[in-house]
Amino acid sequence: MSALGRSTGDEDIHAHDRALMVNRHLEARGIVDAHVLAAMAQVPREAFISEPLSEFAYEDSPLPIAAGQTISQPYIVARMIELAEIRPGDIVLEVGAGSGYAAAVMSRIASSVYAIERHEELANLAREREARLGYHNLEIICGDGTKGWPDEAPFDAIVVSAGGPKVPEALKQQLAIGGRLVIPVGRDLQQTLVRVRRTGEATFEQEDHGGVTFVPLIGEEGWGVPEQAKAETNVDAETSGFANGLQIPSTRADGLRTSLSHVMASAAEPFGDLTELTALTERFAHHRVVLLGEATHGTAEFYDARARITEMLVARHGFNVVAVEADWPDASVYDSFVRDLPGPEVPAGAFTRFPAWMWRNGQVNDFLRRLKAINETISDPDRRAGFYGLDVYSLATSISAVLGYLDDVDPQTARVARERYGCLAPFRSDPARYGRMALSRGYAVCEKPVTDTLVDMLKQRLGYLARDGNAFFNAEQNARIVVAAEQYYRMMYYGSARSWNLRDQHMFDTLERVLEHRGPDSKAVVWAHNSHIGDAEFTEMGQVRGELNIGQLARARFGDDCTLIGFGTDCGTVAAASNWDEPMEIKRVRPARNDSYEGRARDAGIDAFLLEVGPEQKDSVREALAEPMLERAIGVIYRPETELLSHYFQAELSKQFDAWIWFTQTEAVSAEPQAHPHGPDDTYPFGL
């Protein structure tokens, strides 16, 4: 599942996140000044933003604050302060106090900090925060900072946190001899970070320090005050092109909007019902792997469409693998049902943990029954479609499954494995705690024992296979999950990209292993969120965060023999939680933003359509849909109140997918809110 939006924590969790931010976003990216690192580790960034955004406080991204302005990303704040060479005893000026965060950080190093903010609302809020935090060596006033603060000059350092057309002369004159002025300078959205050093009464040295993007410096020696300034300051961060640190120039977005809807309308192939959609998608049946996404983890139309397409592929085109974004041991319970295999002993009931609704819902229930009926018409058991889980989250059940298998086939190895897995026993119910412990101890205590267990099993492979190939395959996969999960929970604390990549690599490797297991003619349908299926190289995930995914790995491995199909919707309802481990709710989906692919699709005016965007489509259509735009991703958590930050990212649709399936209006999956929240119900979902 996609954990889009992590849960908010308490004081302690923020302290931990802050330390990780310093380590991961600052030190790892080359910030070395010990004063800066210590100050950044001390100032609570969450105190400078609104409460709903506090879970993003230690991500390395700018965030919206009042008056349509932004608090800069932590790395940039640290970099500017490092360049300004602020030392204990210094007198410092900041222009563009905004939330007051950067000024607060500087106040933990310098002896006095003076900060100027042109928006009165922001200056007042920042002043209140500093008072609350007890930062008394810091003074904030409202005014035009391009003129400096002559009464308190000269300054040892001046930091300008907004981008101007040039270095303001007044600020240069208010530098002490030897003083440093750091400012973004440039004519458009992209500026250069400049450091000016005053070397004498009338002499200055200037150096460039790379490209940055800041909001405009508006004032006498900045961009003109009157009309332009009014327009700039009235921008509402939720409705502007501000997204996850990327800015989309609004004029370009406007132009794109009108034409993209026409392009979509002209290239779309409408369908009235799922039978028509199934007929339209039969053209993809010649691929060995068909990957089907979803734009949320709780929309009935996405499940039903994927089900119908899958049934067509199994019944008519020899697909014998249905591999889904779910835990392996739980999925094997469903597999036993659809293929009429002897039931696995663990777990007692499938998919009882959060987010249970993903695989315990009416749509999945109906699909499994139909898949079982199709399988019953296929006489060769090797051709029947199996149901497999690709995910990595089943540490405890996978351990039980391995031990259960070894107890049966090799009690001696089982005894050794039991002892080795004992290393993880204290963390079975909360594996994330193992990750924290490994981080604080600085080494991976359980890595060797779990790897040794897998290696031992592989060494005995031939003997085990001779007894029962399927049972060994299942046990081997569970042992691999334990190895991957041990790594996964440690990586979680080294940054989201590393754990994301480990998980998607594991899911892809599992898919490959299942294909191999099911024979040379095997063909697979994959069900996972768009964020796993759409090629990450063409989204913000890959381009900004360095994340890869199943779709990208599938293209690299299978080339033209795979196809990536995404899904989208405008509005309706969705099953999702507000926070991790909280009950499922039926939530209303906000109508899509105008500047998103979904907004453009809505304005195409067709209720449901298939849009080919792959190589079979006209170049002009593919080019138009390769323009970067926002795309929405709703995971098991949906936060409409911070939708832009929590759920939109940039993508290039025609490169990300080969086809896109659209439903303007969608409804939540049919799952009882809070049904089966804890204890298992053995008969679910079959009711037998």
Ligand code: SAM
């Ligand atoms: N350093 C801030 C923080 O930590 O929250 C973020 C600064 S934000 C990127 C830039 C700020 O500069 C905005 O709040 C904007 O209103 C302010 N600004 C722009 N021109 C200004 C000027 N001439 N004088 C003072 N403030 C200005």
